[in-house]
Amino acid sequence: MCGRIAQSETRRYYAKFLDPDLLPREWIGGDTAPQFNLSPGRTALLLHMLNGKLASDYVSWGYRTPNEAAAKRKPWINARVEKALTGRYFRHMFRQGRMIVPGGGWFEWTVEDGKKQPWYISRKTNEPIFMAGLTNFQPYAQQEVEVGFVIVTEDAEGGMVDIHDRRPVVLEPQDALRWMDLDTPVEEAAHIAQSRSVPSSQFQWWRVTRRVNRPDPATNDQHLLEPAEYEQR
Template sequence: MCGRIDQSQPIEHYLQQRAWPGLVNASAAEPKFNVAPGTFRPLLHRVDDHYQVDDLHWGYQAAWASGKIPVAINARLEKIGGKYWHPLLKSGRAIVPADGWYEWTGDKGVKQPWHIHRSDHAPLFMAALASFAPAGDNKASAGFTIVTADALGGMVDVHDRRPVVFSAADAALWLDPDLPAEAAEMLAREQALGPETFAWHAVSKAVGNVRNQGAALVAPLAEAAPVRDAAHRN
């Protein structure tokens, strides 16, 4: 986790739960049911005294780390206080809004995908770390990564990691530039929504191909309509 997300609603849908003062939506990304790393996706952050939505590359690599440290799509909560992540924890906190994420269980070749979402179907506010500096030759140097923690409760049966997901109020606190890095880390440890908040169901194996899109991808497997696989495989 987390290597595929469902971000299938317009950004306005995710942000309607609360007021985001001075919100500027600079995103041009289209809603997608099947979002993979390496693409540019909308995320919410603070710019001076207002909130802003920008499209950033999913995957981060510090500019100096090219050829030394792989591009990361996730940042482990246990490590975000370390030297590599601390600069972003201090001034690059962001939120990835989404409807859910996907995980796979089973053996290679017969893996079953699952769609994980809030049981009340409210939007997810995933904690992220991002660099908004000019990308230069390395687009991942201006990218984002989703913060993950150990899975708990029944969620462990699906995957041993989960994204750190906040309520809308705690998402706003995570973005507050006056919140010290250490306090932000504690917020992620203590206020992330627990496994009892989530539900999951099996979905079509067509989600395995990132070119496949459409609502059928997130339908419970027994109800899933046929989905044309772009690579003509299951």
């Protein structure tokens, strides 16, 4: 599961960790305000390859089919790596819409004394995370369907299971680049997603304030990521 992320740096910051040689001289558009508590339904930064160059776009987090939209069902926000290639919802994205959702980390929740307790998860090193994602967004194309993205998830392992049994597929820069490259064969992309994720042992996690529980754009400051003592309320 991945239901909230932190995405507080600039496009250039994330891009330089992937490959400085791919960094365009100029990005079209600009950066948005830092997001320390970005929730589904809101617009997030995506990185993808376009004509052999690194590109960026801002796309809504969540995807639903036209029939689901007509029925007003909630969008999907994650795609299980086990079904992403073959499942009817996402297989067309797996072939044409592989991209990366960059960030500093993500949030998960436990229940303590009947209350939802948020945790923040990030790499132990001072590096961003590159989450494998899928989107039906197509640059420079007129699209008649809802446009959105999902984050690819896998089973958690080790101590991270105590926080949640699912986690995003996080890739090292070289694997992230191969994942984004639509010239990469689908079979290779599937192998990357299924076997190349950064292991849980490379992450750290800590309790954060319950203010994170409110997915309100106004609840958005860097103090949300700071370790918090157990809150009696």
